[in-house]
Amino acid sequence: MITIDGVDVQAPVDATILEAAAKQGTEVPTLCYLETLTAASACRLCVVEVEGARVLAPGCSRQVEEGMVIKTRSPRVDRARRMVLELLASSVDLSLAPELLELAEEYGAAPERFGEVRAQVQLPVNIDNGLYVQDLSKCVLCYRCVAACGDDAQHTYAISVTDRGFGAVISTEFGVALPDSACVFCGNCVAVCPTGALIVTTEYDMRQAGTWDEELQTVTRTICAYCGVGCNLDVHVQDNEIVKVTSPFDHEVTAGNLCIKGRFGWSHVSGPASPD
Amino acid sequence: MDLRNVTTPPSDRERVAIDRVLADHGFAETDGTPGRTAIGGRSAATRRDLLLPALHALNDAVGWISEGGLGYACERLTVPPAEGYGVATFYDQFSFEERVEVVRVCDDIVCGPYADQLIAGLDGIEVERTPCLGRCEKAPVAFIQQPGFRRTEIAPASPQSVLEGEPTSVDTHIGVIGEAVLLARVGSVDPESLDDYRGAGGYQALSRALDEGADAVLDRIEAARLRGRGGASFPAAAKWRAVAQAQGDKIVVCNADESEPGTFKDRVLMEADPFAVIEGMTLAAYVTGAERGFLYVRGEYALAERRMIDAIEAARAAGLLGEDVADGGFAFDVEVRRGAGAYICGEETSLFNSIEGLRGEPRDKPPFPTQEGLFGLPTVVNNVETLVGAVAITMDKDGNSKLFPISGAINNPGLYEAPLGVSVAALIEAAGGPTSDVQAVLVGGAAGKFLLPDDLEVTLDHGTEPPLGSGAIVVFDTATDMEVIVDRIARFFRDESCGKCVPCRVGTIRQVEALERLGNGGAERETLDDLAAVLRDASICGLGQLAAEAVQSALDLQLIGGRSD
Numbered sequence: 001m002i003t004i005d006g007v008d009v010q011a012p013v014d015a016t017i018l019e020a021a022a023k024q025g026t027e028v029p030t031l032c033y034l035e036t037l038t039a040a041s042a043c044r045l046c047v048v049e050v051e052g053a054r055v056l057a058p059g060c061s062r063q064v065e066e067g068m069v070i071k072t073r074s075p076r077v078d079r080a081r082r083m084v085l086e087l088l089a090s091s092v093d094l095s096l097a098p099e100l101l102e103l104a105e106e107y108g109a110a111p112e113r114f115g116e117v118r119a120q121v122q123l124p125v126n127i128d129n130g131l132y133v134q135d136l137s138k139c140v141l142c143y144r145c146v147a148a149c150g151d152d153a154q155h156t157y158a159i160s161v162t163d164r165g166f167g168a169v170i171s172t173e174f175g176v177a178l179p180d181s182a183c184v185f186c187g188n189c190v191a192v193c194p195t196g197a198l199i200v201t202t203e204y205d206m207r208q209a210g211t212w213d214e215e216l217q218t219v220t221r222t223i224c225a226y227c228g229v230g231c232n233l234d235v236h237v238q239d240n241e242i243v244k245v246t247s248p249f250d251h252e253v254t255a256g257n258l259c260i261k262g263r264f265g266w267s268h269v270s271g272p273a274s275p276d
Numbered sequence: 277m278d279l280r281n282v283t284t285p286p287s288d289r290e291r292v293a294i295d296r297v298l299a300d301h302g303f304a305e306t307d308g309t310p311g312r313t314a315i316g317g318r319s320a321a322t323r324r325d326l327l328l329p330a331l332h333a334l335n336d337a338v339g340w341i342s343e344g345g346l347g348y349a350c351e352r353l354t355v356p357p358a359e360g361y362g363v364a365t366f367y368d369q370f371s372f373e374e375r376v377e378v379v380r381v382c383d384d385i386v387c388g389p390y391a392d393q394l395i396a397g398l399d400g401i402e403v404e405r406t407p408c409l410g411r412c413e414k415a416p417v418a419f420i421q422q423p424g425f426r427r428t429e430i431a432p433a434s435p436q437s438v439l440e441g442e443p444t445s446v447d448t449h450i451g452v453i454g455e456a457v458l459l460a461r462v463g464s465v466d467p468e469s470l471d472d473y474r475g476a477g478g479y480q481a482l483s484r485a486l487d488e489g490a491d492a493v494l495d496r497i498e499a500a501r502l503r504g505r506g507g508a509s510f511p512a513a514a515k516w517r518a519v520a521q522a523q524g525d526k527i528v529v530c531n532a533d534e535s536e537p538g539t540f541k542d543r544v545l546m547e548a549d550p551f552a553v554i555e556g557m558t559l560a561a562y563v564t565g566a567e568r569g570f571l572y573v574r575g576e577y578a579l580a581e582r583r584m585i586d587a588i589e590a591a592r593a594a595g596l597l598g599e600d601v602a603d604g605g606f607a608f609d610v611e612v613r614r615g616a617g618a619y620i621c622g623e624e625t626s627l628f629n630s631i632e633g634l635r636g637e638p639r640d641k642p643p644f645p646t647q648e649g650l651f652g653l654p655t656v657v658n659n660v661e662t663l664v665g666a667v668a669i670t671m672d673k674d675g676n677s678k679l680f681p682i683s684g685a686i687n688n689p690g691l692y693e694a695p696l697g698v699s700v701a702a703l704i705e706a707a708g709g710p711t712s713d714v715q716a717v718l719v720g721g722a723a724g725k726f727l728l729p730d731d732l733e734v735t736l737d738h739g740t741e742p743p744l745g746s747g748a749i750v751v752f753d754t755a756t757d758m759e760v761i762v763d764r765i766a767r768f769f770r771d772e773s774c775g776k777c778v779p780c781r782v783g784t785i786r787q788v789e790a791l792e793r794l795g796n797g798g799a800e801r802e803t804l805d806d807l808a809a810v811l812r813d814a815s816i817c818g819l820g821q822l823a824a825e826a827v828q829s830a831l832d833l834q835l836i837g838g839r840s841d
Contacts, residue, residue, distance in 0.1 A: 003461070041640050042776050044814040055821060061640050062730045076813060080779070083810035087782035109648050113803055115793060141775065150356075157279070160362030161635065161775070166785045168775030173282065174356035174372070176342050182280035182356065 002068040017048055017059040021072055028072050029081065029103055032142035033060040034192055036255040037152045040143035045084050045103075049074045056080055078107060080142050085109040086195045091120050091166075093108075096196025119166060128177040131264050132190050134170075135206040137195035141168060145189035147199060153257050158182040159189070185262040191246060200264075202243050213238065221248070224262040229253065231262050242266050278610050282347025282357050289430050290345035293337035297329050298352060299610075321354040325632030325651075331364050332575075332614055339378075339423035340371040355633065366635045366774070368406070369421065369575050372657070375402060379420040379438055380576075382415070384408040384537045384768065385718070385761050386683045386750055390416035397435030405631050407619065407768050408537035409576050412683035412750070413448055413690045427578040437633035443704050444579070448544050449690030451706050457668045457677035458661060459693045462548040467583055470590045473551040479596065481670035482555055482562070484603040490520065491565040497666055500675025505541075505725065506659030507621070507745045508530055508818065509738040512666060519564040522654035526566035527658040528557050528608075529631075529650055532573040532580070533615050533622040536721035537768060541679040542660035544691045546580035546757035548588035549664070554610060556663025558601060559670060560656050561608040569610035569779030570650065570794045572627050575617050585612050619772035623817045624649075626774065637776040638817035678736075678747055682707045685714070685753035696744075701732040703749060713754045719744020722765045723822035725829035742829075758835040759795050762827055766791050769823035779810045780820030787811075787824060804831065 002009050003022050011020035016039070021028050032043040039061040047056035051069035056077060064070075071077065085104040090111035094100050110165075124132040141161065150157045158181045162171040173179035190198040199207075206212035217238045224231040231254040236244040245263050249256035286294070298304070303323050330349040334341050341364055347658035350360040363372050371378070379398060383391035383405045394416050395403050409417040414431035418438050421427055430437050431444045450459050465472040471481070473621075485493045498513035513649040519526050530553060546553055557569045573581045588610050591597045597609045613631050615621050621630045625639035628650045649655020658666075661679055669675040676695045680703050683689040687708030694703060700717060705711060714729045725742040727734065736744050752761060770784040787807050794800040815821045830836045 040776075041816065042778070044777050044779055044816075047814045055815075058640065064644075069707055076809075079806065080810050080814040083783070083806055083816065084778050087778055087786065087810070090786070091782050115789065118789055140778070141781070142777075150359075157356030159354075159359055160358040162362045162365040163775075164366050165771060165773040165775045166781055168781065171358070171361070173346070173361040181358065 001066065002064050002070065004070045005072055010249070011064050013064075015064050015066050017050075017057065017062050017064055017068075017070055018046060020064050021048075021059065021070070026072050028059045030060060030196060031100065031140065032144060034144055034249075035190065036249055037144055037147045040147065042141065042143050043084065045081055045090075047077060047080050048072045049077050082107040086111045086114075088140055090114045090118060092140050092195070093121075093135075093146070094195060096138060096199070097194060123169070126178075127201075127204075129179050129185065130201055131185050131260075132187055132198060132200050134178075135197050135199065135204075136169060138195045139170060140195050140197075141170070142194060144192040144194065145170060148188040148192045148257070149183075153188050153255070154184070154186055156182050156184050158184075185260045185264065187259060187260070188257045191258070191263075200244050206243065212243075217243065224258070226259075226261045228267065231258055233258070233262060235266075241270050279350075279356055281351045282342040282343055284342075284347055284349035286342070286344040287338070288402060290334055290342065291311075292329050293349060294345070294349050294352060295331040297333035298323075298326055301326050301329060309637050323353055324355060324633035325631055326361060327353055327355055327360065328613065328616065328630060331367075331370060332546065332616065335370050335421075335616075336425045336427075337423060339375050339421070340373060342374070343837070353633070362632060363635055366618060367575075367615075370616060377420060378402045378404055379411070380404050380406040380419040380421070381433070382406055382409045382417045382419075383764070385722070385764050386412040386538055387416040388764055389762070394418070394433055394435065398438060401438075406576075406617075407771065408535065408539070410534055410540045410543050410574070411444065412538050412540055412681065414444065415683065415689075419578075427451070429576070429578055446546075448540070449688055450544070451688065451690060451692045451693065452582055453694035453698060453702065453706050455674060455677070456693055457673045457692070458545070458664050458679055460668075461552065462544060462691075465549065467548050467550055468586060469677075470551060470587070470594055470596075473549075477671065478551050478570075479555055479602070481667045482558055482596075482602055482604075484670055485559055485562055486602065493563050493670055494520070496672075497669055497675070500669040502662065502665050502669055502675045503534070503738045504659055505661035505665065505678070505747070507536065507720070509744065512658060512662055515646055515658070516560060516563050517654045519566065519654045522646070525568075525653050526564055527650045527653050527655045528560045528564065528566045528569040529627065529655055530557050530569070530571040530610075530660060530663055531622060531624060531657055532571055532577070532584075532629060532660050533627060534577075534624050534744040534746070535574055535619040535722060536748060537765070538681060538683055538718065538721045538750040539746040540681045541691055541747065543577050543580050545664055545679075546577070547583050550580075550583045551591065552664045552667055553584065553660055554587055554591050556658070556665075556667045558596070558611055559606055559631050559666055560658065560663065562601070562604065562606055564656055565606075566656065567609075569608060569609045570631055571610055572613045572615060572621070572631060573811055574622075575615045579615060581612060588612065618774075619768075620774045620819050623819055627657070627816065628655070637774045638819075640816065669804070678744075679751055680736075680747045682749045682751070684751040685711045686751045687711055696737045697735050699733050699735045700727060700749065703736075704732065704751065710751050711753060714751060715754045715756055716752045716758060716830075716833070718750040718752070718761075718826065719743075719748070721748040721750075722768050723818070723825055724748070726833055726835055728833055728835075743825075758830060759791075762830045762836050763788070763791055763795075765826045769819065772819065773823070774819075777814070777816045778822060779814045780816070780823060783807050783811045783815075783820070785821050787827060791827065791836075801831065801837070804828070
């Protein structure tokens, strides 16, 4: 038995605080956490107060213990979350992370107080291939892409966090272009990126041109026709053209992952008709 | 896993350096079968812990880490090149541009006043400013890295001594209030002689442990209330007992990554009494049943590392490490692993990741090291001083004795030993008193707190204010610009943050910026307090959690920021 926000809750022994809170119906905000990946507990947005503990605990990775008394909201928790959001908003371009911006507003984050002259992540947009774009000025270093490329999904290990501290950045070895790296262009890193730092080229181009409009889009669930695995595809269509393909995270076969063909191999659908 | 290797080949020197270091660690290129080559493969993936030694081998041999060199190291160890690059770029000591040599000049809180002049005198040489090099009693300090496996510590450093590459002498001034327990042999025994160590009572603690059994040792250490001397003050007996009760393989780690600014106690112990450190690790191994030991020494302690390696070899030759330690029916051996310039690796879980060939980022706790430590095994990790203390306690010496490195504006800077409960004033007096009027004293290093001259009667102990930390005491006189000192401390945490968690990665840089605005007359106290709160409450590890302590204490004591308050 544990207590969450004053309510007694039963949770399995290996449940995290986040899972136990969700079961009780309490939502704890997250950023770096994704159900399909190993928790990095890097962003610290999901911190909660555990009675008797010296510091706040990350809800995404801390397992519940018998008798634990947890507060998912408290002045201390709220201050920490507000600061995390303030620090992120002051250093990274969150324009493609509307949920995060909403949270920042909810918690009263005021990033402008860090002054005009402040360090920010400012890196050139990297377009070195035709399938996806890296805009690392939007990167919050959640480690999701590294996990998806590595142990948690793809086992390709094309990217890593490199350097240290505020200079830490996602990179290939020696910063070589993605086509020269181990990247297999599965796009599973793109799928897990929460802030648009990794974005498929069609979406990037349309956003640049001002034509990307999710309100005009339909999403159709289908099954990939390339092989027999049975990956589910969510085909995003705007103006009768496919603009993006994703895969549902809650699907037991793919868990959001696809290969290069499933995610990117659709241009023939609306391409020129094949010659007779 | 189908790795894509770097296609650039290594140079011959790089290849030889890597082949040699891997062979030295028992990972030869072939398994001995004629005509059969065992490069990479499954066996290699289990030796990822050799990545850091391989990176050192490259940097030591040719002065930098090239694409071909890193690629070859990764290929031999089946490490993805991107991950290898991520690990290598984590550390300050590695260069990714070709260079001949580099002189690192300390510009931290003790050496800072001398740094500009020293660097100006080294015109034409590649110089990098570096945080504390741990020889503060002989400030200023420099550290030279040259290709061909040459690393030289220079203290005190002058342009001439740096150009001549004159290595430092080891005679750190020592002083004792009461009985010398931890420093009993320092300066009086030959650190290169096992016989000398034994003649001075060395290895009697291990003999006694073998006679009386592990429980008796544990009980004695528990009764003496020995607490961790690295800064966290965790009861040593609790760690040992937890690992002793665990099943299966276990590990003993000696944390010798002493990098707290103003701290040089572990260095002196390793340089002057290395066998005591080994005996302490061996005691821990005997008590816990661990068969493998690792000593992780910071990369700037070249002499201490040499002394430890030599002492380990001597102990092994004498049967005091190996398959049957001291004929006591248990096996234990120690490997030395060298850090590469990263304060964060003194945090125990970062240290584990560093040894394992991962980026030196901290892990969440729990699980604690005694549950899942190095290589996921139950691990005792103790500071150098704690282990030497355990040896002394086993021989019924006072477990309350503590080391205090004292430097700055003090007449006899050096390493002092005194019983816990000693006052800061008494320590300063023992060190010959201040060189002039005291403005402030920093206790516990960059992660510590300042004291004003009127507060020096305060006593130092575990769990009291100001926090004991590493025990470092740095004295600042009235001529010191405290804004410069506090700014240096804030920049230290900014530079040393690993970058994993948001509070520390961004919070430490915002703290530096807010201090700068404060210095310009801005009203920044609320911002600094909020930064301190998120650092303390929400950072993953102790580095971030303590990154605002000294700044906050300087603000509270009005050592800085007077104009805006």
